Each structure stands twice: as C-alpha cells, then as structure tokens.
Amino acid sequence: MSERVREVMEYDVVVVGGGPAGLSASIRLKQVSPGASVCLVEKGSEIGAHILSGAVIEPRALDELIPDWRERGAPLDTAATDDRMIYLTAKRAVRVPLLDTVMPHMGNHGNFIVSLGDVCRWLAGQAEALGVEIYPGFGAAELLEEDGRIVGVATGDMGVTRSGEPGPGYAPGMELRAAYTLFAEGCRGSLSKRVMARFGLRAGVDPQTYGLGVKELWEVPAAQHRPGLVQHTFGWPLDHRTYGGSWMYHFGENLVSYGFVVGLDYPNTWLSPFDEMQRLKLHPAIRPHLEGGRRISYGARALSEGGLQSIPRLTFPGGALIGDAAGFLNVPKIKGTHAAMKSGMLAAEAVAEALADGRPAEPASFTARVRASWLWQELRGVRNIRPAFAKYGTIVGAAYSGLDAMLLRGRAPWTLRHRHPDHAVLDSAAASTPIDYPKPDGRLTFDKSSSVFLSNTNHAEDQPVHLVLRDPARWRAVNWDRFRSPESRYCPAGVYEVVGADGVGEAVGADAVSGPRLQINAQNCVHCKTCDIKDPTENIDWAAPEGGGGPNYIGGM
Amino acid sequence: MKLLVPVKRVLDYNVKPRVRADGTGVDLAGSKMSMNPFDEIAVEEAVRLRERGVATEIVVVSIGVQQCQETLRTALAMGADRAILVLTEAAPEPLAVAKLLRALVLREGPRLVVLGKQAIDDDMNATGQMLAGLLGWAQATFASRVEVAAEADGGTATVTREVDGGLETIAVALPAIVTVDLRLNEPRYASLPNIMKARKKPMETLSLGDLGVDVTPRLTTLRVSEPPVRKGGVTVGSVAELVSKLRSEARVI
Numbered sequence: 001m002s003e004r005v006r007e008v009m010e011y012d013v014v015v016v017g018g019g020p021a022g023l024s025a026s027i028r029l030k031q032v033s034p035g036a037s038v039c040l041v042e043k044g045s046e047i048g049a050h051i052l053s054g055a056v057i058e059p060r061a062l063d064e065l066i067p068d069w070r071e072r073g074a075p076l077d078t079a080a081t082d083d084r085m086i087y088l089t090a091k092r093a094v095r096v097p098l099l100d101t102v103m104p105h106m107g108n109h110g111n112f113i114v115s116l117g118d119v120c121r122w123l124a125g126q127a128e129a130l131g132v133e134i135y136p137g138f139g140a141a142e143l144l145e146e147d148g149r150i151v152g153v154a155t156g157d158m159g160v161t162r163s164g165e166p167g168p169g170y171a172p173g174m175e176l177r178a179a180y181t182l183f184a185e186g187c188r189g190s191l192s193k194r195v196m197a198r199f200g201l202r203a204g205v206d207p208q209t210y211g212l213g214v215k216e217l218w219e220v221p222a223a224q225h226r227p228g229l230v231q232h233t234f235g236w237p238l239d240h241r242t243y244g245g246s247w248m249y250h251f252g253e254n255l256v257s258y259g260f261v262v263g264l265d266y267p268n269t270w271l272s273p274f275d276e277m278q279r280l281k282l283h284p285a286i287r288p289h290l291e292g293g294r295r296i297s298y299g300a301r302a303l304s305e306g307g308l309q310s311i312p313r314l315t316f317p318g319g320a321l322i323g324d325a326a327g328f329l330n331v332p333k334i335k336g337t338h339a340a341m342k343s344g345m346l347a348a349e350a351v352a353e354a355l356a357d358g359r360p361a362e363p364a365s366f367t368a369r370v371r372a373s374w375l376w377q378e379l380r381g382v383r384n385i386r387p388a389f390a391k392y393g394t395i396v397g398a399a400y401s402g403l404d405a406m407l408l409r410g411r412a413p414w415t416l417r418h419r420h421p422d423h424a425v426l427d428s429a430a431a432s433t434p435i436d437y438p439k440p441d442g443r444l445t446f447d448k449s450s451s452v453f454l455s456n457t458n459h460a461e462d463q464p465v466h467l468v469l470r471d472p473a474r475w476r477a478v479n480w481d482r483f484r485s486p487e488s489r490y491c492p493a494g495v496y497e498v499v500g501a502d503g504v505g506e507a508v509g510a511d512a513v514s515g516p517r518l519q520i521n522a523q524n525c526v527h528c529k530t531c532d533i534k535d536p537t538e539n540i541d542w543a544a545p546e547g548g549g550g551p552n553y554i555g556g557m
Numbered sequence: 558m559k560l561l562v563p564v565k566r567v568l569d570y571n572v573k574p575r576v577r578a579d580g581t582g583v584d585l586a587g588s589k590m591s592m593n594p595f596d597e598i599a600v601e602e603a604v605r606l607r608e609r610g611v612a613t614e615i616v617v618v619s620i621g622v623q624q625c626q627e628t629l630r631t632a633l634a635m636g637a638d639r640a641i642l643v644l645t646e647a648a649p650e651p652l653a654v655a656k657l658l659r660a661l662v663l664r665e666g667p668r669l670v671v672l673g674k675q676a677i678d679d680d681m682n683a684t685g686q687m688l689a690g691l692l693g694w695a696q697a698t699f700a701s702r703v704e705v706a707a708e709a710d711g712g713t714a715t716v717t718r719e720v721d722g723g724l725e726t727i728a729v730a731l732p733a734i735v736t737v738d739l740r741l742n743e744p745r746y747a748s749l750p751n752i753m754k755a756r757k758k759p760m761e762t763l764s765l766g767d768l769g770v771d772v773t774p775r776l777t778t779l780r781v782s783e784p785p786v787r788k789g790g791v792t793v794g795s796v797a798e799l800v801s802k803l804r805s806e807a808r809v810i
Contacts, residue, residue: 007750045569046589118587133756138749158746171748219578254578296575442789456589458571552571555587 006154006172011039011133012355014152014178016140016191018042019051020116020337021323022184023123024065025344025351030130033352038132039176041155043139043527045548047124048117050527052215052301052553053337054247054257055116056080056108056230060374061341066126075118078251080108081228086285087398088236093285106333108230113251115556116337139544140191143198144175149361150318152177153191158546161462179359180351181319184344187302188529190544192325201312201321207421208310208327209386211244212530214277214300214492215259216451217557220293225254232334233285237276240393242266243305243386244273246280247334248289255556256289263305264422264490264534265390268432272489274300275437278445282438290444297557298454300492300528305331306418308383314347314370317361322347330378332385332401342375381410387418426536429484448494452524456552457493459523459545466545467495467522467531474539475518483536485518490534493524526551558707559614560603561667562637563658564596566621566628567678574678576783583678583781592628595673597635598737601744602703603671604636611705614638616665620649620657626760633755634747640760643768653772655687660768662692667732668707669714674699674736685736695729698736707731 013029015022018040026038044050059076062069069076085096085106124134141156153176159169183192187210196202227250234245243263250256260277280286304310304327311327314320322328328343329336350366370376384404389397404412440447459466469475479485480498487496497519527550532542568574569589577584592600606612617632619625620643629640643657662670675682689696697703697716701724704715712731717724719738747755765772793799803810 009750009753045571045591048587049589115587121587133753135749135752155749158748169743169745171746174749454573456569456572552569552589554572554575554589557587 004157004172006175008175008177009039011176011178012036013038013180013182013351014176015040015182015184016153017184017186017189017323017325018044018047018124018134018136019120019184019186019323019340020123021325021340021344022182023047023120023127023344024061024341025182025184025322025348026127026132027065027123027130028345028348029352030127030132032349033355034131036352036355039178040127040132040134041138041140041153041176042134042136043544043547044136044550045552046136047134048121049136049552050550051117051120052213052299052557053116054215054249054259054334055337056111056113056249056335057116057119058111058335058338061338061345065341065345072126074122076112076114078113078227080111080113080230082226082230083108084231086231086233088233088283088285090236093233093283113228113230113249113257115252117553117557118555137548139547140176141173141544143191143194144177145198148317150181150195150316152181156544156547160464160546162464164464167462179355180363182344182347182351183319183321183325184323185325187304187324188532188542189325190542192321195316195319195321196312199313199316201316203313205312206306206309206418208304208306209390209418210264210422210533211261211303211305212264212273212300212490212492212528213259213261213303214273215257215298215557216295217297218256218258218290218293219254219296220256220290222254224289224292225256226250227252231285233280234398235394236283237280238262238394239268240395242268242271243389243394244276246277246286248286250289252556256293258286258290261303263390264302264530265420265425267425267427268435269426269429269483269486270432270434270489272435272437274448274451274492275435278440279438281444287444295446295454297554298451299551299553299557300526300530302529302533303336304329305386307331307386308379309387309415309418314367315362315364320347320350320363320366328375328379330382332382339375339379342373343370346370346373346375384412384414384416387416390418391416423534423536423538426483426486426534428482448492452493452526455493455526456554457524457526457550458552459525459549461523463546465520465522466543467520467525468541468543469518470539470541474537476516478537478539479518479535480516487518487531487535487540490530492528492530493526495521495524496531497521558612558669559616559665559667560606560612561658561662561665561670562596562599562603562615562617562632563654563670563672563684564600564617564619564628564632565593565673565676566590566619566625567593567676570594570677576781580780580782582778590624590628592631593673593676593678595675595677595737595739597744598739598741599671599673600632600635600637601742602737604745605742606703606705607636611707612669616641616667618643618658618661620645620654622646629760630752630755631747633758633760634751635745636751639758642760642762643765644762645765645772647772649772650774650776651681651683652687652775653770654684655691656770657765657768657772658684658688659691660770662688668712669705669731670734672734672736674738685734689734692732692734695733696736697727697729697733699738700735701738701740703735703737703741705731
C-alpha cells in the first residue's frame with residue numbers, strides 16, 4: 001500500500017468535535033443558514049462517549065439556542081435547589097456564609113444538574129433533525145491546508161498496525177473539505193493545538209492554565225439521595241499552593257456525581273490528582289453521601305482555567321476555535337457548558353454571514369460578536385479570581401475573590417496575569433514533600449485499574465501507540481532523575497508506569513542493567529490530555545488514536 | 558442468489574453491563590449500543606460471498622426500536638444492499654424472532670440466511686436453529702468456514718463447524734441457515750465514505766402487523782442479578798506456603 005487514495009467530501013462547514021460547542025454551532029448554523037451543508041466528526045464511538053463534566057449547567061445559552069427545549073425533552077431534569085460552598089480542614093468542614101450575597105455569580109439558582117453526555121446525545125438528535133451530518137467514531141487526525149488557508153481535516157486511517165503499516169482491514173482516512181472548519185475539540189485539542197501554532201494565535205495572550213477533573217458516578221440508596229443538592233469544597237486535602245476542590249451533585253434517579261479538580265499549575269511532583277480525589281471521600285463532608293452506594297462509572301478530563309487572559313485569537317484563515325478548545329470556561333462559576341455553547345452559536349452566526357458574503361478567508365466577525373456578548377462580560381468580570389489563587393494561595397485568594405466580587409463587582413482596574421505555563425511550574429522530587437496516600441479500601445476508595453475498568457475504555461489492539469515521547473532519552477534524565485516520574489501520578493488512567501524502579505541496585509533481569517524505564521499503556525487512555533499539558537518539558541505528544549477508541553462513558557455520566 | 562442477514566442491536570461489547578437496582582434487567586439508558594459482534598461476522602461473510610460472485614443481493618434485517626436503523630446503516634456501510642427494520646418496542650424472544658424471520662424469508666425469497674450463532678446480550682443461541690425448524694430448511698451452526706456452490710435451483714453449502722474437540726465439515730443443501738462463529742472472518746471497518754454512501758441505500762420499515770406475527774412473551778424473567786464479586790487473590794511467598802494453603806484453606810489437595 002505505497003499509495004494512499006483518500007476519498008473527498010465537500011461541505012460548507014466541518015465541525016471537529018461533538019461536545020456542547022460543536023453541536024451548538026452546528027444547530028445554530030442550520031437555523032440561520034438552512035441551506036448550508038454541515039458535517040460533524042467525533043472521535044468517540046458515539047456522541048457522549050467522551051463527554052465528561054460535573055455537571056451543573058446554566059441554561060442561558062440553551063434558552064437562546066432552543067427556546068422550547070423543555071417541550072423537546074432535553075434531559076435537564078434536576079433543578080439545583082440546595083447550594084453549598086464548604087472550606088475543609090483535615091477533620092472539619094466550614095460552610096462559607098452569605099455566598100449568594102458576596103458572589104451572586106456563583107449561585108446556582110435556576111441551574112440544572114445534568115449528565116452532560118446525555119445532554120450532548122440529545123443535542124445531536126436536534127442537530128440531525130436539522131440536517132447536520134454527524135459521524136461519530138472518526139477522529140480528525142490531520143489539518144488540510146492550501147494557500148495558507150485551512151480547507152478542512154482528514155480523518156485518521158483505520159486498521160493501521162502497531163508498526164505503522166496498513167493491516168488486513170486497512171481503510172484510509174477521508175478528506176472532509178469545507179469553506180470553514182470549526183475546531184470544537186475541547187480542552188487541549190490535538191488539532192486546535194496545531195492550528196494555534198500554525199497561525200500564531202496565542203501571540204500576546206497569557207499561557208493557558210489548566211485543571212484536571214477526575215469524576216466518579218455513584219448510585220446511592222434512595223434514603224440518602226437528595227436531588228438538587230450542589231456541594232463544592234475547597235481546602236483540604238490540597239495545600240495552600242494548590243488550586244482545586246471537589247464537587248458533589250445529587251441528581252437523576254439516585255445518582256450522585258462526585259469529582260475533584262486539581263489546577264495543573266500544582267508544584268508538588270508527588271501529588272496525584274486521582275489519589276486526592278480518592279482520599280477526600282473519607283472526609284465527613286463526603287463520606288455519608290456515598291457510603292452504602294455503588295460506583296458505576298469513572299472518568300477524567302482536563303479543562304481550561306485561564307479565562308479571558310488566556311483566550312487566543314479566535315479566527316484564522318479557514319475557520320475558528322470554539323468552546324473549551326479556545327478556553328471559554330468560567331472558573332469561579334465552575335461552569336463551561338453555557339460558555340462553550342454560546343461561543344459555538346456566535347461562531348456559527350459569523351460563519352453563516354461569511355458564507356453569504358463571498359466566503360472571505362476568516363469568519364472575522366466572530367471575535368466582535370464574542371466581545372459584544374454576555375459571554376465576554378461574564379468572563380471579564382471574573383478574570384482576576386483564578387490568577388489570584390495562583391498568586392496568593394488558597395486563603396488569601398479566596399478572600400481576594402470575595403473582595404473582588406463584592407466591592408469591585410469584577411470591575412477591578414487591574415488584570416492579574418498567568419505568568420507560567422503549567423508544565424514549567426513543577427518542583428523537583430527533592431524539593432517536594434512526599435504525600436502518603438491511604439490504601440484503597442475497595443468500597444469507598446479504589447485503585448486506578450478498577451476505576452479505568454468502569455470507564456469502558458477500549459482501543460483497537462494492534463494500532464500505533466498514540467502517546468509518544470518526542471525524545472525518549474529525556475525521560476530518564478528529566479522525568480525520572482529530577483521529578484521521579486510525575487506522569488505516573490498525574491495520569492488518572494494508569495497509562496504511565498515505571499518498570500524496574502526499585503531496581504536501581506536490586507532488580508532482577510534486564511531491569512537491573514537498564515534501571516527504571518517508562519512503560520506506556522496507551523490502551524488505558526481516557527483522553528484527558530493531562531500528559532500533553534503537564535509533562536515538564538512537553539515531551540509527551542497526545543495524538544488522536546484510531547477513531548472509536550477511548551472511553552465509552554455511560555448514560556448518566 | 559439473495560442472502561438474508563438478520564442483525565441485532567445489543568449493548569456494546571466494551572460496556573460493562575450493569576443490573577438495575579430493582580433487579581428487573583440490565584440498565585441500558587444512554588449506554589452505547591452496537592451490532593452484535595457475531596452478526597457483524599455474518600454481514601462480513603455475506604459481503605465476501607457477494608464479492609466471490611456467489612451472492613447477488615444482501616438484505617439485512619433488524620427487529621426492534623427505531624435506533625436499530627443505526628445498526629442497519631452499519632451493515633449497509635459494510636456492504637449490504639438494502640435494509641428492513643421491523644419496528645417494535647417489545648424485545649421479542651428467539652421463537653418470535655424466528656417467526657418474524659420466517660415471514661421475511663417467505664416475502665423476500667433468499668436461498669441462504671446467515672446470522673450470528675448467538676447475541677452477546679442474552680446468549681440464547683436459538684434463533685437460527687428455530688428458523689431452520691420453522692422453514693424445514695437445512696442448518697449449519699457454529700460455522701468457521703463457509704463455501705457455497707450455488708446452482709440455478711439448488712446448490713450446496715459446505716460448512717466447517719467448531720465442535721467440542723475439533724472441526725466438523727458438513728454439506729447442506731440450499732436453501733439453508735448458517736449461523737457463524739467467532740473465527741469465521743474478521744469484519745471490515747465501516748469506513749466513513751461507505752457510511753456516507755449507506756445513507757442513500759434503501760431502508761424499509763415494517764410493523765409486526767405487516768408480518769402477522771404474535772410476539773407475546775412466553776418466558777417470564779423472575780430476577781436478574783450480577784455475578785458474585787470475585788475475591789482478591791493473595792501472593793504466596795514459597796511453594797511450601799502454596800501447598801499448605803491449597804491443603805488447609807482451599808482444601809483442594
């Protein structure tokens with residue numbers, strides 16, 4: 001198979017990614033420009049398979065997109081009714097008073113607790129009814145560029161063997177060409193990253209800063225289920241230099257969504273977000289909610305926390321970045337779905353205008369539309385809160401947040417910056433304090449392998465490894481010698497494993513000679529993208545594996 | 558020669574089934590569904606028979622909810638020519654499915670029906686055999702190799718079957734039923750261009766009434782429960798300790 005013949009399809013618009021941003025963009029496009037042909041590709045095996053969020057969503061964007069969503073049966077069934085923000089110490093829980101008064105933007109009145117995967121499945125049905133062609137199971141793997149303009153994407157080849165040769169079931173990828181391509185890959189999208197680099201979209205903006213969310217879905221006894229309860233915690237078990245906290249939402253039929261976000265600008269190389277999430281369940285603020293229940297799903301996903309300062313240039317010749325691929329997430333509000341949807345809708349309006357107006361290289365009005373929208377006002381108002389935590393630590397950061405919100409109402413004349421990318425702020429192993437995580441008990445707390453099992457993750461076996469070290473030699477000198485393999489701790493799926501570590505001196509066989517080495521279990525990958533973000537020298541490159549691979553998150557997740 | 562290939566929409570093999578808390582069945586809400594893997598093998602074999610010039614038309618059929626259309630589209634993308642959906646909210650048992658398929662066989666006139674040996678959701682392994690019985694056709698089950706010599710008004714299928722302890726090769730006269738096993742072939746991908754083309758292939762929807770079959774269940778599900786949780790293992794330090802544990806704790810030697 002020396003020559004590779006790819007079939008080509010032409011569309012007006014191609015959307016990469018079937019999350020809230022991509023689906024909302026597709027729907028809006030068909031609403032304002034019904035004649036436009038729209039194709040959406042999604043690397044998950046179905047829409048929703050890779051969607052992971054808390055999630056409490058604000059229906060503002062949905063109200064604008066599909067005003068009669070209630071009549072159409074959108075799965076927003078549990079209204080948020082009881083809203084708590086709690087500061088934790090190792091033994092105690094202190095409820096933050098007057099939250100609604102101090103930070104009205106954080107209140108959840110009028111919001112809904114949902115499974116975002118279910119919402120996306122529903123949105124996909126709405127989009128298909130409008131004529132959007134949706135193809136799950138096909139990841140966009142390649143940018144198509146002509147004369148300095150992105151003219152679409154190509155899906156990955158299927159049936160390529162581990163060695164990179166076409167196997168017996170080989171099927172070449174397909175070129176999806178479009179006047180405009182919208183990248184809606186979510187946080188740290190692999191093609192979005194390339195587009196930003198190709199067109200210098202990040203020039204003059206702060207580095208993006210990220211968080212990693214690790215989530216479990218529980219089914220609890222009816223007697224302890226309190227639908228509508230929204231609880232967030234901060235403080236313990238994280239130290240004051242580490243941003244993050246937990247969420248817990250009671251919703252649906254005896255379901256509890258529990259999860260933990262750690263800011264990926266954490267300095268301690270010994271920190272494991274997965275184990276922080278596990279040990280917090282032992283705290284009295286969490287334990288009684290889950291005890292006696294059973295865990296039915298597990299997953300993880302990185303999210304963008306940089307806010308306004310980190311949003312890149314949104315358009316480029318041939319398309320635009322939307323949703324969390326661009327970084328539209330309101331961190332203090334702990335919400336991104338409404339922002340992702342709104343950005344997708346605004347991009348669609350800009351694209352529809354461009355389609356009707358001679359198809360100029362860039363759908364340029366997108367930027368102006370964003371700046372004139374409530375989305376921009378909202379992100380502008382909270383822009384200093386996340387960096388304040390990075391600058392001042394948890395306690396002062398929280399106090400600053402209160403003052404910023406209450407006295408200045410977000411109109412501070414200054415803007416705090418994100419100074420360093422997350423990969424550059426890790427302390428060495430010698431300079432970090434080791435953390436002693438408790439052993440899993442198998443009832444309330446679990447290990448990584450039994451967790452990944454519940455994500456229904458699968459990758460076709462004989463395919464090239466989709467996680468590659470750009471410079472394999474650097475792992476030993478940097479990742480091991482200086483940081484003691486942080487990837488084996490931050491990866492929530494157990495992809496990175498150090499083999500022969502005890503062996504410096506006492507291992508048997510080949511490991512005794514070679515010392516520790518990194519084993520990459522790529523088939524475990526839940527596509528969270530953390531390694532692509534946090535590797536100290538950005539030596540790990542996350543590329544899309546064969547379409548259909550990755551987690552298969554269940555309904556309710 | 559026309560082939561009929563029935564396909565079933567089941568919980569995807571990657572998804573761990575979870576029994577509903579009330580013990581009435583497996584929770585399927587929002588879970589990924591896909592074509593029964595054995596049926597995929599049947600579709601693949603049918604497509605290969607057409608590629609070899611033995612078959613001229615492949616009709617795929619699914620019985621179930623509206624979303625079974627997706628399963629049928631996959632079969633069309635793999636190479637089937639047209640599809641029939643028998644729409645029902647009920648989950649018909651194998652006998653009812655076999656009766657529906659018999660009605661379709663009489664309507665469509667295929668000389669060979671190729672289907673998976675069983676579905677991975679209920680593992681019944683019954684539909685193919687019942688269909689053969691209802692039609693009075695020959696049957697070759699658990700096929701790991703299929704060769705068909707079709708003649709104008711007859712012909713033979715030579716089928717290698719996976720049986721306990723080895724392989725058995727039998728010849729059956731057409732028309733016949735073949736149920737396929739895992740090692741028959743490796744199904745091709747439904748490629749994106751073929752999925753796009755499949756959107757334009759014909760798909761017909763029938764109701765139970767159109768086929769005149771009563772699908773009232775004859776079985777009652779009393780209770781569904783998950784298998785007992787496996788206990789964790791222990792690492793033993795020596796052969797002597799292993800022997801001692803086998804003797805004193807496991808009591809197997």
